[in-house]
Amino acid sequence: xxxxxxxxxxxxxxxxxxxxxxxxxxxxxxxxxxxxxxxxxxxxxxxxxxxxxxxxxxxxxxxxxxxxxxxxxxxxxxxxxxxxxxxxxxxxxxxxxxxxxxxxxxxxxxxxxxxxxxxxxxxxxxxxxxxxxxxxxxxxxxxxxxxxxxxxxxxxxxxxxxxxxxxxxxxxxxxxxxxxxxxxxxxxxxxxxxxxxxxxxxxxxxxxxxxxxxxxxxxxxxxxxxxxxxxxxxxxxxxxxxxxxxxxxxxxxxxxxxxxxxxxxxxxxxxxxxxxxxxxxxxxxxxxxxxxxxxxxxxxxxxxxxxxxxxxxxxxxxxxxxxxxxxxxxxxxxxxxxxxxxxxxxxxxxxxxxxxxxxxxxxxxxxxxxxxxxxxxxxxxxxxxxxxxxxxxxxxxxxxxxxxxxxxxxxxxxxxxxxxxxxxxxxxxxx
Amino acid sequence: xxxxxxxxxxxxxxxxxxxxxxxxxxxxxxxxxxxxxxxxxxxxxxxxxxxxxxxxxxxxxxxxxxxxxxxxxxxxxxxxxxxxxxxxxxxxxxxxxxxxxxxxxxxxxxxxxxxxxxxxxxxxxxxxxxxxxxxxxxxxxxxxxxxxxxxxxxxxxxxxxxxxxxxxxxxxxxxxxxxxxxxxxxxxxxxxxxxxxxxxxxxxxxxxxxxxxxxxxxxxxxxxxxxxxxxxxxxxxxxxxxxxxxxxxxxxxxxxxxxxxxxxxxxxxxxxxxxxxxxxxxxxxxxxxxxxxxxxxxxxxxxxxxxxxxxxxxxxxxxxxxxxxxxxxxxxxxxxxxxxxxxxxxxxxxxxxxxxxxxxxxxxxxxxxxxxxxxxxxxxxxxxxxxxxxxxxxxxxxxxxxxxxxxxxxxxxxxxxxxxxxxxxxxxxxx
Numbered sequence: 031x032x033x034x035x036x037x038x039x040x041x042x043x044x045x046x047x048x049x050x051x052x053x054x055x056x057x058x059x060x061x062x063x064x065x066x067x068x069x070x071x072x073x074x075x076x077x078x079x080x081x082x083x084x085x086x087x088x089x090x091x092x093x094x095x096x097x098x099x100x101x102x103x104x105x106x107x108x109x110x111x112x113x114x115x116x117x118x119x120x121x122x123x124x125x126x127x128x129x130x131x132x133x134x135x136x137x138x139x140x141x142x143x144x145x146x147x148x149x150x151x152x153x154x155x156x157x158x159x160x161x162x163x164x165x166x167x168x169x170x171x172x173x174x175x176x177x178x179x180x181x182x183x184x185x186x187x188x189x190x191x192x193x194x195x196x197x198x199x200x201x202x203x204x205x206x207x208x209x210x211x212x213x214x215x216x217x218x219x220x221x222x223x224x225x226x227x228x229x230x231x232x233x234x235x236x237x238x239x240x241x242x243x244x245x246x247x248x249x250x251x252x253x254x255x256x257x258x259x260x261x262x263x264x265x266x267x268x269x270x271x272x273x274x275x276x277x278x279x280x281x282x283x284x285x286x287x288x289x290x291x292x293x294x295x296x297x298x299x300x301x302x303x304x305x306x307x308x309x310x311x312x313x314x315x316x317x318x319x320x321x322x323x324x325x326x327x328x329x330x331x332x333x334x335x336x337x338x339x340x341x342x343x344x345x346x347x348x349x350x351x352x353x354x355x356x357x358x359x360x361x362x363x364x365x366x367x368x369x370x371x372x373x374x375x376x377x378x379x380x381x382x383x384x385x386x387x388x389x390x391x392x393x394x395x396x397x398x399x400x401x402x403x404x405x406x407x408x409x410x411x412x413x414x415x416x417x418x419x420x421x422x423x424x425x426x427x428x429x430x431x432x433x434x435x436x437x438x439x440x441x442x443x444x445x446x447x448x449x450x451x452x453x454x455x456x457x458x459x460x461x
Numbered sequence: 462x463x464x465x466x467x468x469x470x471x472x473x474x475x476x477x478x479x480x481x482x483x484x485x486x487x488x489x490x491x492x493x494x495x496x497x498x499x500x501x502x503x504x505x506x507x508x509x510x511x512x513x514x515x516x517x518x519x520x521x522x523x524x525x526x527x528x529x530x531x532x533x534x535x536x537x538x539x540x541x542x543x544x545x546x547x548x549x550x551x552x553x554x555x556x557x558x559x560x561x562x563x564x565x566x567x568x569x570x571x572x573x574x575x576x577x578x579x580x581x582x583x584x585x586x587x588x589x590x591x592x593x594x595x596x597x598x599x600x601x602x603x604x605x606x607x608x609x610x611x612x613x614x615x616x617x618x619x620x621x622x623x624x625x626x627x628x629x630x631x632x633x634x635x636x637x638x639x640x641x642x643x644x645x646x647x648x649x650x651x652x653x654x655x656x657x658x659x660x661x662x663x664x665x666x667x668x669x670x671x672x673x674x675x676x677x678x679x680x681x682x683x684x685x686x687x688x689x690x691x692x693x694x695x696x697x698x699x700x701x702x703x704x705x706x707x708x709x710x711x712x713x714x715x716x717x718x719x720x721x722x723x724x725x726x727x728x729x730x731x732x733x734x735x736x737x738x739x740x741x742x743x744x745x746x747x748x749x750x751x752x753x754x755x756x757x758x759x760x761x762x763x764x765x766x767x768x769x770x771x772x773x774x775x776x777x778x779x780x781x782x783x784x785x786x787x788x789x790x791x792x793x794x795x796x797x798x799x800x801x802x803x804x805x806x807x808x809x810x811x812x813x814x815x816x817x818x819x820x821x822x823x824x825x826x827x828x829x830x831x832x833x834x835x836x837x838x839x840x841x842x843x844x845x846x847x848x849x850x851x852x853x854x855x856x857x858x859x860x861x862x863x864x865x866x867x868x869x870x871x872x873x874x875x876x877x878x879x880x881x882x883x884x885x886x887x888x889x890x891x892x
Contacts, residue, residue: 101870129872154872161871168880204884210833212874213881219874222881262833263819263826299833302780302820328776328816330829330836333844334853338809341769342776342816345759349733363836363844364858365866378769385759385773388694389733395694398761402641402693402730405761405794413764413794422765427795435796439532440592441560441585443643443650449599450644450653453635 031076033249036289038066046072050084055393064088068282069318070353071251071291073123073147078186080145083122085293086320090391091348091383092122094149094322094356095376097140100366101158104130106139112372113144119376119419121357123189125149129158138185147188149253151217152179153234168224172233176240183248190250191295192241193217193257194234195277198225200258203270211261214298218257238281242288251291253322254278259298262330266300267308279315286317293320293354296347300326305343309350322354323347336362337378344379348386355379377419384418408432408444462507464680467720469497477503481515486824495519499713500749501784502682502722504554504578509617511576514553516724517751521822522779522814523553525580525753525787526807528571531797532589535561537570543803544575550807550850552788554620556580560589569616578619580684582648583610584665599655603664607671614679621681622726623672624648624688625665626708629656631689634701642692645729649688669712673719682722684753685709690729693761697731698739710746717748724751724785727778731757736774740781753785754778767793768809775810779817786810808850815849839863839875 037044043051043058047065050072051058061084064070070086085092095116097109106128113124124146128136133155141148156178160169179190196218204213204222213219221232234241245252258274260266278294285292294316300308305326312321326343327336340358348355359375361367367375387394397416404412410431414423429435434442445451468475474482474489478496481503482489492515495501501517516523526547528540537559544555555577559567564586572579587609591600610621627649635644635653644650652663665672676683689705691697709725716723725747731739736757743752757774758767771789779786790806792798798806818825828847835843841862845854860866865873876882 100867101872102867129870157872167871201884204881207885209885210830211837212885214874216869216872216874219879219881220872222884223879226880226884262836263829264833301826302776302816329812329819329849330832331815331847331849332812333832333848334850334857335808335812338769338772338812339816342773342813345733345773346777360853361857361868364853365860366868377766381760381763381766381769382773384762385733385770388760395732398694399641401761401764402695405693406642416762417764418760418762419765422791422795426765426792429796436531436533437792437797438647439560440598441532441588441647441651443645443647448650448654449657450635450650453632453653453657454638454640454643 033246033289033291034065034072035068035286035291038062046074046082049082054084054089056088060088067318068286068292069320071293071320073188073251074249075183075186075188076249078141078188080147083147085354087318087353089353091386092354093120093376093379093383094123094125094354095121095372096125096127096356097372098127099130099136101129104128106131106136108369109136110139110143112367112369113140115369115373116376117144117146119373120380121146121376123147123149127151127154129154133158137187141186149189149191150182150187151191151255152182153193153217153220157220167220168227172237175233176237176244179241180244183244183250187250189253191217191253191255192234193221193255194232194238194281195254195274196221196232196257197235197277198231200270200273201225203273207268207270209268209270210264213258214261215255215257215259217255221257238284242285242290245290246288249291251293252285254281254292254294256295256297259296259324260300262299263301266297266304271297275312275315279317282316282319293322296321296323296352297326298324299330300328300343302328302346305346306350309347309352313351320353321351322356323352324356325358327358333363334360336360337375341378341382344382345385348383349389355383380418406444408434464677464720464722465496465503466499466717466722469493477505477513480513485515485520487519491519498749499717499723500751502724502751504619504682505680506614506617506619507680509572509619511578514578516785518749518784520784521825522817523785524551524807524810524814525554525556525785526552526803527556527558527787528803529558530561530567532560535559537562537567539800540567541570541574543798543800544571546800546804547807548575548577550804551811552577552807554578554580558582558585560585564589568618572617580620580622581613581618582622582686583613584624584648584651588651598651599658603668606664607668607675610672611675614675614681618681620684622648622684622686623665624652624686625663625669625712626685626705627652627663627688628666628708629662631701631704632656634704638699638701640699640701641695644689645692646686646688646690648686652688669715673716673721676721677719680722682724683716685712685723685725687726687728690727690755691731693730694732697728697735702728706743706746710748713747713750724753727752727754727783728757729755730761731759731774733759733777736777737781740778740783744782751784752782753787754783755787756789758789764794765791767791768806772809772813775813776816779814780820786814811849837875839865
C-alpha cells in the first residue's frame with residue numbers, strides 16, 4: 031500500500047484524489063501534481079471510511095475545530111456533542127485534544143460518530159497516563175510515545191501534531207530568550223520538560239525515522255507542530271520561533287523523501303503587518319508544504335472575543351497562502367469552550383477562510399454573487415440558502431418575502447417600488 | 462466664533478485640541494497642523510458639553526455605533542438603552558438613525574444622556590415627516606431639508622452625514638449600471654428618488670454653500686456620505702462608486718475653503734485585495750480627509766455574523782489609512798439590532814480598530830504587552846484589567862489566581878512549576 035504522496039509520484043490518480051478534485055472543482059491531474067510536489071495533502075487514514083479532505087495550494091481553505099475533555103471532570107458526552115456541533119457548523123476536520131477520562135474511548139466515539147478527518151496530539155495521551163501513574167507528565171519513555179502513535183494510527187487517526195522541532199538545540203535559545211510569554215504550546219512545553227528531566231533528545235526528533243515509518247504505513251499526515259510559536263505580539267518572529275521553523279523545514283524534506291504526507295503548523299500571535307511575511311517565510315522554508323495556522327491573533331487583548339481577532343488574522347494568513355485554519359473560540363485564553371462557543375468558533379473561521387478564498391480562488395465569489403442577487407430581490411429564502419449559515423436569516427429576519435426588513439421599512443433602498451430601481455430596470459442594468 | 466479648522470489655520474491651539482492631544486498622547490502643535498491640513502477633525506458641536514473626539518491621521522482609530530428607532534413600532538426607551546450599551550462597550554461616537562416616533566425627542570434624549578459626539582442623517586427626518594404627512598418619503602422641499610439641518614445643528618448634533626455626491630450627473634450612470642445590488646444606501650436611494658420626482662438637483666449639492674454656512678456656524682463636522690457605495694463584492698469599485706468619490710473630492714475642497722471640518726464616508730462591500738487600494742484612492746482623491754468606513758465587508762455571505770466579516774475588513778481598512786469605523790452588528794442585512802447585538806458590534810469594531818492601531822501607532826501595543834505579561838504570570842485580575850472587555854475574563858475564566866484555567870490543568874504551559882519556565886527564569890529571560 032502506498033501513501034497518496036507515493037501514488038502521486040508514480041503518476042497514479044487515486045480514488046481519494048478523484049474525490050477531492052471533484053468537490054474542489056479542480057482537475058485530478060493538477061491535484062496529483064500538487065500532491066507529488068508536497069504542496070497539497072489528503073487527510074484520510076487507510077482504515078477510515080470518510081470522504082477524504084484535501085488541504086493545500088489551489089484548494090478551498092479548510093477549517094479545523096478542536097474538541098477534547100479537560101483534565102478534571104471530563105464529560106465525553108459533552109465533547110462528542112461539541113464534535114457534532116462543529117461538524118454541523120461546517121468544520122472540515124476535527125482535532126481531539128482530550129486530556130481527561132478514557133482517551134482512547136473518547137477518540138473512538140468521535141471517529142465513529144463524526145465522518146470528518148480526525149487529528150490528535152499523541153503525546154497528550156502518554157503524558158496524561160504518566161501523570162495518573164506516576165504523578166508527573168514527563169514520566170513516559172520514548173518507546174511509550176512511539177507505541178501510542180502507532181496505536182492511534184492503527185485506530186484510524188488521520189493526522190497527528192508532532193512537535194519534532196522542539197529539540198535540545200533550542201534549550202540554550204530558551205535560556206537566552208527575552209520572551210514575554212515563554213512557551214505557550216502544551217506540546218512544546220511538555221517536550222522541553224521531558225528533555226530536561228530525561229537528559230535526552232526529544233524522541234519525536236531522535237526517532238523521526240520510526241515516526242515516518244508509522245505515518246507511511248497508515249498514510250497518516252504528519253502536522254509538524256510549532257511548539258515554540260509566539261504567544262504574544264511581542265514574541266512574534268523571535269529566534270526561538272525561527273529556529274523551530276528552520277528545523278521543521280528540514281523535517282519536511284525528510285518526511286517527503288520517506289513518502290509521508292506532511293504539513294506545517296504556524297503561529298500564534300502575530301501583528302497584522304507581519305502575517306504575510308510569516309506565511310511566506312514558512313512556505314518558503316518548508317518548500318510549499320500546506321501551512322496550518324493557529325489563529326493567528328493580531329492582538330493579545332481580545333480575550334472573550336478571540337474568535338473575532340482570529341478571523342482577522344486567519345483571513346490575512348489564508349490570503350497570503352495559509353491553507354488550513356485552526357479555529358479559535360470565544361473561550362480561548364479563558365477555559366473550556368461550550369458547545370455554542372465551538373459552533374461560533376467554526377463559523378468565524380469559515381468566514382475568514384471564505385474571505386480569503388474569494389480573494390484567491392476563481393469561482394469562490396459565485397456564492398457571494400448569488401447571495402447579492404437574492405438580496406437585491408429581497409428574496410429572503412434565497413438569502414438563507416446562500417448564507418454561510420442559513421440559521422440567522424431564517425430565524426432573525428422577520429421580513430415578508432420580497433419585502434423590506436423592519437430596519438428601514440419604507441426607506442428600504444432595495445424595495446422594488448423605489449424610483450431608482452425603475453431607473454435601473456428601465457436601463458440595461460438588470461442582469 | 463471660528464471652527465476648529467479656522468482656529469488651526471490661525472495657529473491657535475484650542476481647548477478642544479488640547480483635550481484631544483492629551484488623550485491621544487500626541488503634541489497639541491502636531492494635532493493643530495493636521496487639523497489645519499484637514500487630515501484630522503474634532504467632533505464637538507459648540508453647544509454640547511462633552512469631551513471632544515478627534516478623528517484622523519496619527520490618532521487612535523475610532524468606532525461609531527448606529528442606533529435608532531425603526532419606522533414601525535418605535536421604542537425610544539430601547540434605543541436609548543442601546544445608546545448607553547454602545548457607550549459602555551467603548552464606542553467613541555454614536556449616530557442616531559431613528560426613523561419612527563418623535564425623532565427630535567429621541568435625539569435630544571440620547572444627547573442628554575450619552576456624552577459622546579452624536580451624528581445624524583438629517584434627510585431621514587424630513588423624509589419620514591413627508592411620509593407621515595403626504596404618504597411619500599420624497600414630498601419634502603429643499604428649504605425643509607436645509608431647515609432641518611439647521612435645527613439639528615442648533616440642537617447640538619456634532620456630525621451629519623450628507624449625501625452631497627449623489628447628483629443628477631449620476632443618473633445616466635445609474636441607467637447604464639450593471640450592479641448586482643443597485644443602490645444600498647437609504648440616503649442615496651432617497652436623494653435619487655427625490656431628484657427624479659422633483660426634476661431638480663439634489664439640494665445638498667445645489668445648496669452646498671448654504672449647508673456649509675450652517676456647518677460653519679455650529680462647527681458641525683460634515684460627513685460626506687457614500688450614497689452609491691457598493692452593496693456587494695461584485696459592485697465594488699464600479700463607475701458609480703468612483704463617480705461619487707470624485708464628486709466628494711471636490712466638495713472636500715469647497716468645505717475646507719469655507720472653514721468647515723469635513724470627513725468622507727466609504728464602502729461598503731469590498732473584496733479583501735481591493736480594500737487597501739480603495740482606502741488609498743479615497744485618501745488621495747479627498748486630499749487626506751479622515752475616512753469613515755462602513756465595514757467594509759469582504760464577503761456577502763456572512764449574514765448573522767457580519768460583525769465578524771466587518772472586523773476583518775475594518776482592520777485592513779484602518780491599517781491602510783481609514784480613521785473611523787462604523788460598527789456592523791450581527792443584525793446587519795437582517796433587521797433591527799438588539800441591545801446585546803449593539804454591544805457585540807461595538808466590541809468587534811474596537812478589536813478591528815485596535816488591531817490596526819497596533820500596526821500603525823507607536824504605543825498602541827503597550828496594552829498588549831501588559832496583557833501578555835499578566836498572561837505569562839497567570840495573573841487573571843491583571844488580564845481582566847488589560848482586556849478590551851474585562852467582562853469575559855472576570856466571568857468566564859474560573860481559574861485560581863496564579864493558577865491554570867480548566868482547559869489544560871497540569872499541562873498548562875504557563876504554570877510556574879514547569880521546568881521550561883525554570884530554564885527561562887534561570888537565564889536572562891525574565892523581564
